[in-house]
Amino acid sequence: MKSIRLGQTGLEVSRIGFGGIPIQRLSEAQAIRVVQRCLDLGVTFLDTANSYTTSEERIGKALAASTIRRGDLIIATKTAARDGTTAQEHLELSLRRLGTEVIDIWQFHHVSDVETYEQVVGPGGALEIALDARQSGKIKHIGITSHSLDMALKAVASGLFETIQFPFNYVTCEAADELLPLAQQHDVGFIAMKPFGGGLLHDARLSIKYLLQFATVLPDPGIETCEEIEEIVAIVDGPWELTAEEQLAIERLRIEVGSRFCRRCQYCLPCPEGVSIPLILHLQGYWRRFPRQTFLEGWIAHAAESGANCVQCGECEEKCPYQLPIREMLEENLEFYDHMVADMEA
Secondary structure, three states: OOEEEOHHHOOEEEOOEEEOOHHHHOOHHHHHHHHHHHHHOOOOEEEOOOOOOOHHHHHHHHHHOOOOOHHHOEEEEEEOOOEHHHHHHHHHHHHHHHOOOOEEEEEEOOOOOHHHHHHHHOOOEHHHHHHHHHHHOOEEEEEEEOOOHHHHHHHHHHOOOOEEEEEOOOOOOHHHOOHHHHHHHOOOEEEEEOOOHHHOOOOHHHHHHHHHOOOOEEEOOEOOOHHHHHHHHHHHHOOOOOOHHHHHHHHHHHHHHHOOOOOOOOOOOOOOOOOOHHHHHOHHHHHHHOOHHHHOOOHHHHHHHHHHHOOOOOHHHHHOOOOOOHHHHHHHHHHHHHHHHHHHHO
16 A cells, blocks of 8 residues: 655555544444455544544444454554533543544644634633643644635644645535645645545545545545445555546536535525525535434434524525535425435335
């Protein structure tokens, strides 16, 4: 497996990462088998989060049963905590679940607005805990994730974070113009979340080869089956150059989905009626990635329920920088949700 230097962390990681969201949907035995297959194929970067229900614990069990030395692996996880007290609780929980004494990269999860950013980095915020934990050796490096380009640019330029994780694929490719060059300038490691557009893009060959064109970008696809990682590793091991036919296919798909694809920039928020617009627009992708139970209770169900508050005012469409037909897309995703939930409850 080829490797990549992850910015100023100095970590040498496999050219492809493992994203830990989809293994929540599997049985524990299946999940452990998938993680171990990734390790067998040379994947050394494992990315999960405190909020991914069973993901951390299953990765921990897979690592405990593996013959690969812990020092040869890079474990990255995340906390959605904004205050120091909660962050400390999350850190200790992640260490226990993962069965490790140190987390290689601890990331602040989904920091996508100014208020959240200031909470994290301000007095009593989660960053203080991260700095203390790095000093004491419980974590090695501090990162941040975001879906907002403005916030990602702010975080990279701040000098506070060693890695940035941001959506990047051949449809959501805004990062290539400004964020990626800025990350290179500050030597901040760039982790590309959602290389398959959250489940929208199905051709692994196109998605992975596109990102491999960027020498400092680490693609971090969510993996659910052994067959998926085997296919992806074969792509990484093969020629990376996009053929003329593949480039045409990418352009065609950009045209097909580009006008109806939410980038989660969150400029549509806040909704005056409290509708969780970006979450609802990604319900179909969540169906392919998250446990079914989250559609009956929890954050996905709560987001879908907020859709009933929509009064079709159109304010969200006026604020959307991509001119998305948000009201129409909300209706489509809520119909999908209702249909899926009805089938589960039948």
